[in-house]
Amino acid sequence: MSEEKTCMNFKNEIFTLEGFEKKGLKIWLQLVEAELKGVPFEKKLVSKTIEGIEVQPLYTKENASILGGDFCSFLPNASSKDVKRHEWEICEELPMKRPGYVSLNLLPFIEAGASAVQELGIGLAMAIEELKKAEDKGELEAPSFYWISAAASDFFMEIAKFRAARILWALVAEKCGFNEESRTFLLGARTAFRNKTKLDLHVNMLRSTSEALSMALGGCDLISVAPFNEVNGCSDAFSRRIGKNVQILLKEESHINAVTDISRGSFYIETLTQTLCEKAWVFFQDIERKGGLKQALSETFIQSEILKVVSARKEAVSKRQDVIVGTSMYVNLGDELQAVMPSQQEKGQIEDLRPYRAAEDYEDLRYASLLYKKDTGHFPRVFLLTMGSFSDYNARADFCRGFLEPGGFEVVYPEGFTDSKAAVDAAVESGALIAVLCSTDDKYPALVEEIAPFFKEKASHVSLLLAGYPEEHIQKFKKAGIKDFVHLRANNLDLLKNLQKMAGVRK
The missing domain is CATH 3.20.20.240 (Methylmalonyl-CoA mutase)
Structure with a gap:
């Protein structure tokens, strides 16, 4: 085949949208609802701003109110x-x-x-x-x-x-x-x-x-x-x-x-x-x-x-619905103590109102953590009890690391354990005062039954938490010795404050 026939002549080629059927917003909504498989459209795809304004996933001439x-x-x-x-x-x-x-x-x-x-x-x-x-x-x-x-x-x-x-x-x-x-x-x-x-x-x-x-x-x-x-x-x-x-x-x-x-x-x-x-x-x-x-x-x-x-802003930040990059998520533990020295509370120009800065509460956590490091030589540690195969613990262990580091915690993330006793021994040896069990919901009942007694016997000073929130087992796990649960719906700021108390970072 000659070069002349294989090359497309773009100069003379006219591209059109013929053949594409024009669809309206109603058709699009029907297709989306079918893809959602029963999940309410408003719950999945419509968000709300701090002003109470609903933000739709798509705007067209049919629903846009054009100023005129x-x-x-x-x-x-x-x-x-x-x-x-x-x-x-x-x-x-x-x-x-x-x-x-x-x-x-x-x-x-x-x-x-x-x-x-x-x-x-x-x-x-x-x-x-x-x-x-x-x-x-x-x-x-x-x-x-x-x-x-x-x-x-x-x-x-x-x-x-x-x-x-x-x-x-x-x-x-x-x-x-x-x-x-x-x-x-x-x-x-x-x-x-x-x-x-x-x-x-x-x-x-x-x-x-x-x-x-x-x-x-x-x-x-x-x-x-x-x-x-x-x-x-x-x-x-x-x-x-x-x-x-x-x-x-x-x-x-x-x-x-x-x-x-x-x-x-x-x-x-x-x-x-x-x-x-x-x-x-x-x-x-x-x-x-x-x-x-x-x-x-x-x-x-x-x-x-x-x-x-x-x-409302504080709640959204503490639940990480509003993410503060570098502070409440994707943190850099290399910041120095001087960087987060608490500022003197400014008096606002308006009576009963003071300046608000979203990152202040997280900066207080990091300041407490850095003071702890200054006294002990290391950040407060959390040990992840990664149980089972990589696919069993990886997602939850990664989530836990991202969840805990904004509190200034050094997260010890070992390769997976197959033996519960070996996992507990490693946690105790790490010097961590908090351990988080990471695995799958179906394996948790047996793991909690095995691991919780080891901690009570050998490491009662270590607080045991669990990654996830298996609702049907919550009360049973608490009775067994699980102190708290690290999960997506948890209030990140409140839990980090409690964990700092468990680790002796703050009273």
Whole structure:
């Protein structure tokens, strides 16, 4: 066969989607439900954000609520048919004041743990307070506002939040009868402090890069990427330079500034923006019913609502539903004691609210573990009783190691044992004060019956745990001497605290 016949002429070849039958959302849902085999669609594929917004696995024209009408015109240059550039100002530190603008500083609420919905509602209430002040002074023109915000880890939520802020203010301005020029504001944002970690510091670079991108895509006018080691109070010229370089890369190499409102038309982001607007408007009205921002703060209404969100955030972190890379999962035990030295508790700018940082509880665990190492020469140890073949114990032993290391435990992971007595002897010899039995559910009854008496007889000082949660045997295993269970639904933070007590790390 000649070369001419074997080569495809791509230049003249026309590829089309003919032959592919167009399917609607209903057909897709039917296929998915068949694959789920009776498991509820909402339970398996629909998640819920901290704002209470349900996130669907797929968004199409059929279920996306695309923003339209006049509000879109208040996203920067979005109403123009011409593609315009979105040039933002790179700031080493985000200015708290801007000449000619009235500042709406949302940072104290954000760093206290407020949700995107709460931030937007509070921002509108803050703007209304300033409008009332201007009216009392007899000022005829509406003030120009400088909205000061921050971006945290929820990438798409942050993009939608910044877009929603402009749309909501446009709605308020329209209700107040302001001209089109008064319906826009200056939007400044920085990388959030509440999601940064003292452990595995360089992961903060990744967090900040994602946040910088969300600020740029969300249409912020001023952006500041804080030093990655800011949380340790040791920022330097290098970390400040990295913060600037992130934005330069977004502009000069990724060309994120080439288009204004680049996320417009995304079914997911448009729907998220619309939902945020609706929920934030409700929260804003709740504040106004209380008599405005000042009165709502005086009655601690806003504080109590934020604390509810903080409680939900803490629960999600402690159960590792929200993973903190390098801190609550995939940890590096090589961090030094100085790195996690507890900071002095900061007093918040808002009464009854203090700054919240998600990693603090885990950092306290690691600090206690490092103090233990300083006194004893080694980390607190946990011995994995890997019983049976590799396939019997591997999955659970791997899970246990990932579950335990965030507490600063050195996990001893031997090859599998076939003899129970040999396994117990190895555990005692390791010097570990905690041992975790790792095998399969069907083998656990016999293994517990064999191993538990050995520990009672030879190593009563060692606490015996079990990997997994075989519900039908829980009470029986506890009576036999199993102290606790390491499993997927366990509260990671609470169990690690208890294990540190068992190991003598803390009282």
